[in-house]
Amino acid sequence: MESKINASELSALLALATGKGKDLCEAFIRQFTSIISEELEAGENVRIKGFGSFKLLEVEARKSVNVSTGEEYEIPSHRRVVFVPTRELASAVNAPFEVFEAMEIADVIAPTEEIPDPDPALTAAASASTAAVTEVPESALMKSEDSDSSEKSAISDSSDNSAISDSSDNSDSPDISDSSEAPSDVSANPSKFRFAKGFLVGFVVALAVVSCLVVIGYYSGLFHREADEQSQNVDINSSEGVKAIVAPADTTPVIDTTNAAKGEVAESQVSVNVEESEKDDVPTRPSDSEGKATEKAPVYDTVSTTRYLTIIAKEHYGNFNLWPIIYEENAAILGHPDRIKPGTRVVVPPLSKYNIDPNNQAQIKEIKRKGVAIYARFKK
Amino acid sequence: MDNKTLTERLSKDLDVSVEEVESLIEGFAKVIGECALNLDSVTLPAFGAFEPKKRLERVAVHPATGTKLLVPPKIVLSFRPATALKQKIRNGK
Incomplete structure (x- = not known):
């Protein structure tokens, strides 16, 4: 194929198609094209039903360079x-x-690139305050996965002693590593989040069981008395319907911050514990105050019908493209970025937290991609 | 110029009925379409050429969601005006 058809061949084809005389077809084509050219020359668009339209476009003057002489000239x-x-x-x-x-290609690069951002932030800050930060995604995770948390609570119920000794052992921080690993695992491939859910549950449960066994071996004798006290706590918790894995962990600051992050239920639990034993009370208070201190440091802002994350980002960072930073910081309380409830208070993290320079184009590009990834999460 | 003016003028010039002109235009479009389907270009003197062009498949990024899309190949019909007509249109302003 790819041959050229000329006017006479076309008229023959047209005569065949319409069943009219070849002369008429030839005259028609000649007249048809000449009328169209006349109109176009006169500056008129021509629309032909069932065929298409010939449109005139205005081309603006632009500068060009003569290739042979290198001379600049203007194309009028x-x-x-x-x-x-x-x-x-x-x-x-x-x-x-x-x-x-148009087919969608499964391989999406953007979401996988957002892992490094939250992780360095978590590892950078040290001590109990980090534990508070790390616990936030964990608690959010638990809210989203009811089955997960219920499973965990079942475990803590079934093996009371082991759970207790586990929590009392938390100064050795098996739990910290556990919780910090879990969210990174989730954020590693948010696109495959649902598929990884089953694996994640199994992973967390296995970790908990292993740590329980180890702890039983070492500390069953040491903490026997304390364990007895805390088994009472567990009973109270289960009667209240609290779905906490590491519920009775009041002796250590790590777990206290977990409870603080879990909100009112955890607070009521703390108060119960305070009443129960003064010994537990001592470590509880400092950790609470630490948690508050870390929360006070960041700047707050309120989303309203006219103040979006972009406007907040523009005000605080000077660049509206940096809104995903605020979003990621508050990801636990926010849903679709376009449907944030007016009046929502968000934490505006300092740019130094993520080592972001508002003038660095490469970083801004990265953050823009992150914004697209955030939208992609809510795509259905 | 709209379709009605064109058909009326053609029927007057060719001394045939408007219906016949309409069927001729319809046949013209059909023939051009068939030629383009076979990747044949149709050249008309002093007017220009109707050329089918192959557009290869490509990967595009959806601007809103960021997902990659494989856009399939396609054939588009384009019109390249003859040089004389192009010059007249160019200077017609």
């Missing part, structure tokens, strides 16, 4: 013609490829 503004076939004709021409549709 002019008109050119484009032909736009009707939808029927275009689809008839495209018939061989009509069946294909």
